[in-house]
Amino acid sequence: MKRLLPSGLGSPAKFRVALRGALGLAMWTAALGIRPVTVAAADTAAPIAPAISTGTGLLLEPPLDLSKFTREWFEKDSATVGAHRIRRPWTNPVVALPPHSRADVRGLTLDEVKAYMVDAKARFERGEAIPVSDVGLVSTQEDVVRQPMLNHIAGFSNDVVRVYLLVQKTATDTGWSHFSIVQDLTRKPVLDYYAELKSTGPKFEAHSCHKCHSSGPFAIHPAREDLVLDAPLAAALSRHIAEQPRSEMYFPPDQPRGEYGPAMSMKACARCHSEDGDRGPLYRENSHPIRVMVDFGYMPPNRRLKPDEVAELKAWLETEERPRANAGP
Ligand code: HEC
Numbered sequence: 001m002k003r004l005l006p007s008g009l010g011s012p013a014k015f016r017v018a019l020r021g022a023l024g025l026a027m028w029t030a031a032l033g034i035r036p037v038t039v040a041a042a043d044t045a046a047p048i049a050p051a052i053s054t055g056t057g058l059l060l061e062p063p064l065d066l067s068k069f070t071r072e073w074f075e076k077d078s079a080t081v082g083a084h085r086i087r088r089p090w091t092n093p094v095v096a097l098p099p100h101s102r103a104d105v106r107g108l109t110l111d112e113v114k115a116y117m118v119d120a121k122a123r124f125e126r127g128e129a130i131p132v133s134d135v136g137l138v139s140t141q142e143d144v145v146r147q148p149m150l151n152h153i154a155g156f157s158n159d160v161v162r163v164y165l166l167v168q169k170t171a172t173d174t175g176w177s178h179f180s181i182v183q184d185l186t187r188k189p190v191l192d193y194y195a196e197l198k199s200t201g202p203k204f205e206a207h208s209c210h211k212c213h214s215s216g217p218f219a220i221h222p223a224r225e226d227l228v229l230d231a232p233l234a235a236a237l238s239r240h241i242a243e244q245p246r247s248e249m250y251f252p253p254d255q256p257r258g259e260y261g262p263a264m265s266m267k268a269c270a271r272c273h274s275e276d277g278d279r280g281p282l283y284r285e286n287s288h289p290i291r292v293m294v295d296f297g298y299m300p301p302n303r304r305l306k307p308d309e310v311a312e313l314k315a316w317l318e319t320e321e322r323p324r325a326n327a328g329p
């Protein structure tokens, strides 16, 4: 869908005028045999750009060939989670949760965080979530699993939390795993809790999540345009995630914050990804999502890196393989 309307057209009256103009244009272009442009509502999130490698040389493995995975396979395998739980009708991509039980809460307790995680899973099971279903690009590419990673991602919120649920499996798995992120909005800065939801309950994790989740929840990037069940929903949830408040990761006592070395200072990235930027700083530990996001043309947004910038990024990433090289004797 192309966005025909400039984003300033907020008011319904302005929108109607623009819509009439667009319809006139559509008739006119149809008469000329030109394909009319689809008009997106002014508040519709821009569609997620398709994942196409730009051949930067940053990937460590060739882009994965997914051609034998058809749309039909994807729909069928996604539905093994329970067909009634996915493809749900929606108007808001984020499910509204009831207000928090404690008024004026300042800092959720660990039990409250866990309760939100368990509740999100229960809502999903009952078919009360609005999940986006896709094959995720970042987990599928490179050496992570090297096969399609099927995701169902649902968002929930009230005044004190943003809760995310990820229900995930690889193409060859039969069972689904559950993960959650809870953002405690009552803390400054916002604090993000990560957990795997095991049969015994949520288990807080940090180290195994930090290498990809450098800024908190990760915006949606499907591996292929047809490997997503509801593209407008994916775009809407992705925008909600991309515009999240700046936050910090909660490190449980058994997983204290690691030594991540210096944050990336390359201007092309650090003007947004830094302590005082829109997104969190990037470290060499984040090399996997960095390689994928830049190679597939998502980062930086709205432009491509110049060859000398790619070379600079590559050199910085490669020092990762020998982190102690400059560490002295
Ligand atoms: C290999 C990189 C990687 C690792 C490691 C990883 N994630 Fe994610 N995660 C992602 C990506 C990418 C998405 C968005 C997927 C998509 O585009 O469909 C995501 C999505 C999620 C979501 C849904 C909300 C959101 O962020 O979009 C949750 C919840 C989540 N991950 C939890 C976790 C937890 C908990 C851990 C650690 C136990 C973890 N993840 C480790 C890459 C990763």
Ligand code: HEC
Pocket (backbone or CB within 6 Å): 212, 213, 214, 215, 217, 218, 219, 220, 242, 268, 269, 270, 271, 272, 273, 278, 279, 280, 282, 286, 289, 290, 293, 294, 298, 299, 300, 301, 305
């Ligand atoms: C204009 C601001 C801006 C610049 C410049 C920018 N990014 Fe981002 N980056 C974002 C936003 C916003 C997101 C979340 C939206 C998305 O993932 O599409 C993001 C997401 C990411 C992610 C996924 C993890 C996360 O923070 O959600 C990685 C990795 C990333 N960027 C790497 C880079 C690298 C490497 C560069 C430099 C080559 C760069 N970015 C330049 C704004 C920026």
